[in-house]
Amino acid sequence: MALQKLLKVTDLSSENFEAELQERINSQLNSYLNLNSQIEEAIKFALTAPGKRVRPTLIYLVGDIYNVSLERLDSLALASEIIHTYSLVHDDLPCMDDDDLRRGQPTLHKKYSESTAVLAGDAMQSLAIQIILEDINLSDELKVSIVKLLMKNIGYEGMILGQAQDISFEQKTVNKQEIIQMNYLKTGLLIEFCILAPLIIANKLDDEWNIISRNIGIAFQLIDDLLDLEESKESLGKATNKDHSKNKKNLPLILGRLETINEVKKLHDKTMESFSKLSLNNHPLMIYVENLFNRRN
């Protein structure tokens, strides 16, 4: 069996796909809003701050595996980044994590005001949904399935519950399993959405993908927590080692750096095993996820 048979066809240039997709999402984020009000200005400021665009990139890469065109993924990609940004804007508020710096820029409540940050976050949630529902490239049936999954994953049993747990954990003793579950809710479920939504479009959702999306989602937050512990403020563009000073609970703080690295390695190996089963060796998704596991910022 030739190696070629194991490879999925890709429409993306294997050398430069990451920069190309970043450019695609950034140009859309730039073009979407005007500056008719301070709220619009604030939303645009938050959305156009330099970011890694991990969530939209995952959407494009997973869709590519099953030949879903980039055009049919644009609204999801844009929405995923808007939802992520809304969660950061609210998470940075003084009553939450109280952060002054995000993506190398002042946080929204520092740049504008607290009320503007609350309202801009609220409006970003509506905007993300509006963008998916107005997409002329998706059927109503797909739009309903996709937004239903998104609302479930970011709502009171998903991302919001994770954020609430993250704050309440400051006041109590928690174990490894509780932290991993909180991570999964807070960060994993939106990552999971980005992997599963293109599969809904391609009608290719299955158990293997459910495992992959869960493992990547959990690992992503653990890597973030490891970097928070290790990296300098300059390279991350946000305050670091803050979790420790705020009595935040995360896995590196509870289990130590080495055991967390070991956890991440296990998740990495399982993910790569799943990719092999799906014949994704050397597909841009595999390369990209490998880079996510090894990222330094």
Next chain:
Amino acid sequence: MALQKLLKVTDLSSENFEAELQERINSQLNSYLNLNSQIEEAIKFALTAPGKRVRPTLIYLVGDIYNVSLERLDSLALASEIIHTYSLVHDDLPCMDDDDLRRGQPTLHKKYSESTAVLAGDAMQSLAIQIILEDINLSDELKVSIVKLLMKNIGYEGMILGQAQDISFEQKTVNKQEIIQMNYLKTGLLIEFCILAPLIIANKLDDEWNIISRNIGIAFQLIDDLLDLEESKESLGKATNKDHSKNKKNLPLILGRLETINEVKKLHDKTMESFSKLSLNNHPLMIYVENLFNRRN
């Protein structure tokens, strides 16, 4: 032509429809959430506080005119009240209107914490959309049309823009037209949604209804502002005459009580004229809207 010919058929008891609809919406608000987390508890606390349920009641009454069954309106009714409550929870935050009392109870950030209030509001927005999208009584096409309108009306060009203007107006001089436009955005557009969404289901949206919904929406906030000026804290269940003390701008404060009452009367007369054109004399909707115009709390 007999009077009977001018009347629309109604499925509602003409004597007791208001209490019956309130009971219908309250029992749903009560049954929807469990208490699996503090976030759920907080959402439930906010949703089950005694309220007038104006928005769901409008949805049921408008639907009734065109024989849309109550079952096909339940998810919209529930969603409209959840969106309204989310907007109140965020509006009451210390960085916004800083209110301690709402519907006769402590506001969410007083009862729980500021972070819980931010997160509960966020989750309520997702929940409302989820409820509409999961409704088995509506087609995907209707769900998409309805949620699209909802997102437009409550987003950065709608309700959120109105709330941002309301705050920014504290720092500047504004005229009558600017205040009416801010009212329309902040309060009117959600009321408008409640009148237009059942018409989308009935396929009966037209210019006359657009005028009605706009007029009722604007009047509703003006009546609120008049009551705020006049009524006691006990009967409204929230702090009163606060607008004046916070340098808030509203029409009674700018134009005076009598001229505002005159504005409301004009909106009332136009609305009743439209109802007559649509042969709605004595329909429960007309009775209810008449009561809204004359309400004392």
